[in-house]
Amino acid sequence: MRLLWKDADVCKEWLDAGEKKGKKVLLSRDPEGQLYLTQTEMRAVAEIVVHLHFNSQLASDMICALAEIVSDRQLQAEHYDRKTKQTRIGIMQIAPENAEWLVRPFVNIYFGAAYLKWLSYCDGKERTEEFVIRAYKGGIKKATHKSTADFFHRYLSIKQSLLPRREEEISDALHTARPISVTSGSGEGWTYWDSRVSSEDMEELWRHPDVLKEWTRSGERRGRVRFSHDSEKRPYLSRVEVKAVAELIISRYFSKRGIKLTALAALAEVCSMRFVNGVRALQD
Structure with missing residues (x-):
């Protein structure tokens, strides 16, 4: 919460909504009463998680775009896949057997980011952004299957629509450099x-x-x-x-x-x- 209040955009959004430091901050609800993170909150949480746990080696906009597609940023989103007979829940739509406390934003996003990081170098190979995103949707075996192609196109569209944060704003909040792409670096x-x-x-x-x-x-x-x-x-x-x-x-x-x-x-x-x-x- 301290880091969230330090984020300039989050602080402004919360103060405009009547929230006060030191008091409980209310989560937003959609017209159907479902709890969700605003885009501002989502971006801030993603940046914090990447900074704290992934040494800024993941791009936070990748996480934000995925969250937009798979859950609309809803904390308690739940989806059942009839083909795999698997239920996924939370902001990042992680399977329950893989993690607990999935309705907590930081925890769910942490596991989502951890999975992205693993996918980015699975089988000992440095993977492209497209492979990572499509594998996130359908698993490694479906990373090049036609069933995940539309998901990747939607991801790109949403990622490009996200308003970029100025580098100095991120640095002020997290004291870190701008996150780099998962496909960068020599390995x-x-x-x-x-x-x-x-x-x-x-x-x-x-x-x-x-x-x-x-x-x-x-x-x-x-x-x-x-x-x-x-x-x-x-x-x-x-x-x-x-x-x-x-x-x-x-x-x-x-x-x-x-x-x-x-x-x-x-x-x-x-x-x-x-x-x-x-x-x-x-x-x-």
């Missing part, structure tokens, strides 16, 4: 921790005694911490790193929910073998 970002993790989180990891010991022993430097790679050059987290990340997540978000560090670390081992891109990338 080096998939080698270093620092390109995948916020500077604040990296500082926390450097302060962790076990991580500090492991990274120092392997010759890592601040700003250039390498991921471990297996024989096939697939990045993964060491058990020490997984434990440290799990500790940070639990202390920040789940300290009162009884989630055990050992359970979270074990799930990472079983579900993904600690691979950064998960085991799905190994199977597809």
Whole structure:
């Protein structure tokens, strides 16, 4: 909320609507009573999520355009696909089995952005924007299928209609540079921790005694911490790193929910073998 109030456009919109700092801010409702984020709120939340969790490597307008298509920015949007027999909910239309608390804007957009980030380099290949968007709609196997073509055209139309934010406005609110496209870069970002993790989180990891010991022993430097790679050059987290990340997540978000560090670390081992891109990338 502090970052949202710092956003000039959000602040103006809320003040014009009679909202006050320090008080609960009412969500907007459409004529049918459905809760939704305004375009101003949506853009601000997307920028904040990208800055905090994706080191500004995703373009926030990609997330905004997708949200416009899949949910009309409705917090409780729900869609059932008869072909896949799968229900998707929330602003970014994430499947319930993939995430919880999907009606919370920051959480839903975080998972949507995480999925976009994964798609942008699935199978170890740097993917185009069109592939990423079409795969978001129909899965990797439908990324080039005619059934997802119209979705991509709608995405482009909406993305182009979004009013651009001035770079200085974004910088003032988030103290960060303008987000870059998911297709930019040489792929080096998939080698270093620092390109995948916020500077604040990296500082926390450097302060962790076990991580500090492991990274120092392997010759890592601040700003250039390498991921471990297996024989096939697939990045993964060491058990020490997984434990440290799990500790940070639990202390920040789940300290009162009884989630055990050992359970979270074990799930990472079983579900993904600690691979950064998960085991799905190994199977597809």
